[in-house]
Amino acid sequence: MTRRSMSGMRESLARERIEPMRMHPTGMNRIGTAGWSLPAKPKAEGTHLYHYARTLNCAEINSTFYRPHRATTWAKWAAETPAHFRFSIKAPKAITHEAKLREAKTLLHGFFDQIKPIEHKQGPILFQLPPSLAFDATLAEDFFTTLRALYKGETALSHATPHGLPKKPMYSSGSTQSPVWQPIRPRHPPKQPFPEVTLR
Template sequence: MSNAKFHIGTSGWSYKDWVEIFYPKNLKSADWLSHYAKTFDCTEINSSFYRLPRRQTVNNWMNNVPKEFLFCPKISRYLTHIKRLKDPEEPLQRFFGVFEPMQTQMGPVLIQLPKTVGFDGNVVEHFYALLKQQYAQYKFAIEVRHDSWMTEDSYALMSKYDIAFVMSHSGNHFPYAEVVTARNVYFRFHGPGSLYNTKYDEKTMEKYAQLFKKLADDGHELWIFFNNDWFGYGIENALSLRRYLERLARQAPVDSGNENYQVPR
């Protein structure tokens, strides 16, 4: 296909309703991550959004997976929902003070904004510049939920600072656009109908496999996560998407002149 990589997983792994769907009935919850890592090569860490873990917990997670397994932790909601990206210095120091040991096994750090935070160019550029100046060793992706972010000015700032725009599929719940702002491409599937508890059909997975192959053929590294965790739907969809991509990998590269996604100029 190309030298670009696909990373496909789910938005977390600690779900009780996955027992007997994905996890064996008698498997201890402490062993869920290691079991998950036998099937997938990456996961999001959603729990860090609500409460930062201890450094020992971070080390334990790393010790429970192969060295090539990758984590995408979500930035604390204190920074995104309470501080609203303003005065980010101290929240970032606390976050990376905890997650620094994971640096060698980390994919993009996910910055998830609420619907109430609109685009403010001055605030956003200060935030992005700080990430570039102080945390250049990390990759970042931003998921927006207010329409004011869906503009050329917003996308241009992401491109300037190599921040991946998160393509967020959620039916009609969150803004959606197929825009590429960095080498890393980050995609989240929240469910085609109601959030988190609906399953994508095979036709949809096949369609998105075509898009992802185009992006890979153009040299992008893709991070694809399913957040429709109810009833194990995310696991089923992730495995389905992977099968379609494996099938497409045996085909010739897609002509990059026919891309159907937007690249800011």
């Protein structure tokens, strides 16, 4: 290794030590899984979620994609987790796969009313789009304008892309405090990947 390459390596390492790691807008980096089932039933008292939340600080709720939950269920999940814990909640398929984002105001209202009991521990809302949904600029603007009128928090958009994970939000409401991130992970290739769009 030459002196020049060694010097470049030292400078790179110095920059890594100086430059702070980019934090998520919520103020902390979070690690969690989809769901919270454990490989074996805990020996100590408490549910799977109770023990899961003592190790990881967030979880994705997938079941809302298929069906709504009672207010008592949301309250129970909130009570079993520490104050700093957050839930990423998947939007119903009625919005993404059946309505395909069209005229979704009533559906969005119903969804946000349903999750109110856990809103103090609510993380990003995940919209998982079907692979067959091609990009439509007018539809995207209409949907996200409606969404932002009802909900100011963080949103994640999951849609397949042949190029892997982009470095920027796919959609943005114009606020760095509540961006719309895309995607969580690549899925089946769509007919036409959604390009990067900024909604103002």
